[in-house]
Amino acid sequence: xxxxxxxxxxxxxxxxxxxxxxxxxxxxxxxxxxxxxxxxxxxxxxxxxxxxxxxxxxxxxxxxxxxxxxxxxxxxxxxxxxxxxxxxxxxxxxxxxxxxxxxxxxxxxxxxxxxxxxxxxxxxxxxxxxxxxxxxxxxxxxxxxxxxxxxxxxxxxxxxxxxxxxxxxxxxxxxxxxxxxxxxxxxxxxxxxxxxxxxxxxxxxxxxxxxxxxxxxxxxxxxx
Amino acid sequence: xxxxxxxxxxxxxxxxxxxxxxxxxxxxxxxxxxxxxxxxxxxxxxxxxxxxxxxxxxxxxxxxxxxxxxxxxxxxxxxxxxxxxxxxxxxxxxxxxxxxxxxxxxxxxxxxxxxxxxxxxxxxxxxxxxxxxxxxxxxxxxxxxxxxxxxxxxxxxxxxxxxxxxxxxxxxxxxxxxxxxxxxxxxxxxxxxxxxxxxxxxxxxxxxxxxxxxxxxxxxxxxxxxxxxxxxxxxxxxxxxxxxxxxxxxxxxxxxxxxxxxxxxxxxxxxxxxxxxxxxxxxxxxxxxxxxxxxxxxxxxxxxxxxxxxxxxxxxxxxxxxxxxxxxxxxxxxxxxxxxxxxxxxxxxxxxxxxxxxxxxxxxxxxxxxxxxxxxxxxxxxxxx
Numbered sequence: 001x002x003x004x005x006x007x008x009x010x011x012x013x014x015x016x017x018x019x020x021x022x023x024x025x026x027x028x029x030x031x032x033x034x035x036x037x038x039x040x041x042x043x044x045x046x047x048x049x050x051x052x053x054x055x056x057x058x059x060x061x062x063x064x065x066x067x068x069x070x071x072x073x074x075x076x077x078x079x080x081x082x083x084x085x086x087x088x089x090x091x092x093x094x095x096x097x098x099x100x101x102x103x104x105x106x107x108x109x110x111x112x113x114x115x116x117x118x119x120x121x122x123x124x125x126x127x128x129x130x131x132x133x134x135x136x137x138x139x140x141x142x143x144x145x146x147x148x149x150x151x152x153x154x155x156x157x158x159x160x161x162x163x164x165x166x167x168x169x170x171x172x173x174x175x176x177x178x179x180x181x182x183x184x185x186x187x188x189x190x191x192x193x194x195x196x197x198x199x200x201x202x203x204x205x206x207x208x209x210x211x212x213x214x215x216x217x218x219x220x221x222x223x224x
Numbered sequence: 225x226x227x228x229x230x231x232x233x234x235x236x237x238x239x240x241x242x243x244x245x246x247x248x249x250x251x252x253x254x255x256x257x258x259x260x261x262x263x264x265x266x267x268x269x270x271x272x273x274x275x276x277x278x279x280x281x282x283x284x285x286x287x288x289x290x291x292x293x294x295x296x297x298x299x300x301x302x303x304x305x306x307x308x309x310x311x312x313x314x315x316x317x318x319x320x321x322x323x324x325x326x327x328x329x330x331x332x333x334x335x336x337x338x339x340x341x342x343x344x345x346x347x348x349x350x351x352x353x354x355x356x357x358x359x360x361x362x363x364x365x366x367x368x369x370x371x372x373x374x375x376x377x378x379x380x381x382x383x384x385x386x387x388x389x390x391x392x393x394x395x396x397x398x399x400x401x402x403x404x405x406x407x408x409x410x411x412x413x414x415x416x417x418x419x420x421x422x423x424x425x426x427x428x429x430x431x432x433x434x435x436x437x438x439x440x441x442x443x444x445x446x447x448x449x450x451x452x453x454x455x456x457x458x459x460x461x462x463x464x465x466x467x468x469x470x471x472x473x474x475x476x477x478x479x480x481x482x483x484x485x486x487x488x489x490x491x492x493x494x495x496x497x498x499x500x501x502x503x504x505x506x507x508x509x510x511x512x513x514x515x516x517x518x519x520x521x522x523x524x525x526x527x528x529x530x531x532x533x534x535x536x537x538x539x540x541x542x543x544x545x546x547x548x549x550x551x552x553x554x555x556x557x558x559x560x561x562x563x564x565x566x567x568x569x570x571x572x573x574x575x576x577x578x579x580x581x582x583x584x585x586x587x588x589x590x591x592x593x594x595x596x597x598x599x600x601x602x603x604x605x606x607x608x609x
Contacts, residue, residue, distance in 0.1 A: 115312070115314060115317070117310045117311070117312060117314035118314050118315075118316060118317075120270075120273070120275045120301070120308075120310075120314070121308070121310055121314035121315075121316075121373075122316070122327070123274075123275065123300075123301040123302055124273050124275070124301055124306055124307070124308045124328075124374075124377075125327050125328035125330070125373065125376075125377065126302050126305075126328060126330050126331055126377055127302065127327065127330065128302060131330075135327070136316055139318045140316075140317065140318055
């Protein structure tokens with residue numbers, strides 16, 4: 001049987017992750033693409049860490065950071081009233097961190113691909129920094145921004161290791177569809193597991209299709 | 225000096241590119257910034273546009289101070305009213321030609337932007353191509369869009385950064401004519417960056433010779449080619465006949481200065497600023513060297529006569545360039561053998577009639593009035609350039 005609640009939670013988590021990460025990743029990607037500063041490589045390497053770190057390892061450290069023994073954990077309890085670990089908020093924080101490279105890297109490449117003199121030219125046309133961002137940078141970097149959003153969304157839907165570590169398996173709070181699939185397999189309910197796996201597969205395929213078709217369509221105009 | 229519409233520049237910095245440039249440009253004037261690559265030409269344009277900010281500078285245009293580091297004034301590029309044509313044009317690739325021009329019309333009322341953009345595109349001969357995107361335009365057409373976009377701002381100064389470098393030769397000559405035509409309607413100072421001396425001489429009212437960010441000389445193309453400030457300028461503007469000599473006598477009453485060059489004493493138009501015994505550089509335009517006719521000697525041959533062997537004889541259409549290795553009594557110095565070679569240009573038919581060819585002996589006169597003396601100092605200091 002299909003667990004709609006788990007699917008809805010996954011979609012909610014992915015939606016919030018994309019919504020919150022988009023502005024932050026845009027800002028970080030622009031800085032990394034255009035600003036030269038000491039320690040830039042180090043920052044890039046740190047942001048790429050989630051790509052190579054085993055999800056359980058990342059989840060373990062996040063769990064430690066969220067716990068009652070950490071300053072962050074205590075501060076969260078003091079403000080919100082419940083611990084960060086094993087809550088949707090904790091899951092969201094973990095998801096934001098885990099998705100940093102998936103959101104930033106495609107945007108950074110897209111910003112780097114904008115010809116060097118185009119932004120100065122816009123400034124010389126009298127366009128304000130905001131207009132330059134909205135009318136020049138964003139349209140030119142759009143394929144990269146879109147593929148970053150799609151990747152982040154799809155990746156969050158399917159994330160398992162980190163979610164299990166910091167969120168556990170609380171229905172309606174932290175039980176995402178990936179966890180639900182695992183849970184159903186453990187219970188030998190392969191029919192439900194298979195159904196939900198197929199839904200996740202379809203969603204992932206759709207996401208990849210969107211990302212590829214937009215980047216392909218943008219290619220011929222990429223030069224100039 | 226009247227500041228109305230005029231551009232004044234003073235820039236100084238050490239890194240990343242050393243700069244020590246000072247010049248001005250009058251409304252309607254075309255000033256060419258010329259020099260080898262890496263001499264800071266483009267950096268200076270970027271400073272005027274406000275894209276780069278040197279630590280010690282003052283830029284004033286049309287009575288407005290755009291940058292004054294001492295008074296901590298620095299206006300953003302957006303508020304400088306500059307039209308800049310970039311080297312690779314830097315058009316907005318996702319916008320049509322019309323969109324590119326409209327983008328620079330933000331200071332005008334919304335209702336008139338499109339019609340103004342169309343008029344500008346028509347003025348650069350692009351009517352009918354408004355809806356093409358940059359990739360769908362040729363190099364020359366892209367340059368015209370960039371020009372229209374630069375003018376769209378109603379700029380107080382027009383800056384052109386190597387605007388002809390990226391197009392083929394035929395298109396370039398067409399664009400030269402268009403710029404020459406266009407500039408008659410433009411009332412703002414125009415600063416043209418180019419490494420091409422012929423281009424600068426053709427299009428500019430004055431040239432500013434730059435070397436490692438330093439202004440070496442500012443003057444009309446003719447002044448700079450015939451009266452370079454020093455040997456370095458002479459070399460940078462590719463003068464052929466640049467030599468070294470020593471002042472031997474000053475004869476003010478006769479209006480003559482005598483310079484010894486490799487044992488030959490040359491009579492030169494009086495140049496009082498050089499004391500007897502001073503080491504100088506001297507140059508003579510190829511047109512100031514007159515070939516002696518082998519069949520019929522004439523009176524003019526008494527003026528600074530030199531004789532030697534023809535070592536180079538290159539026919540270039542109607543003209544023939546002749547290299548004469550001059551007989552000198554003093555042995556070849558540190559300059560090496562090429563330094564004693566004088567280049568002259570004669571009509572090809574004259575070269576043929578006189579039987580000029582490599583290995584033949586010939587004589588020539590160096591016209592005193594065409595010889596220009598320069599301080600020696602700079603050529604030594606920057607010789608490695």
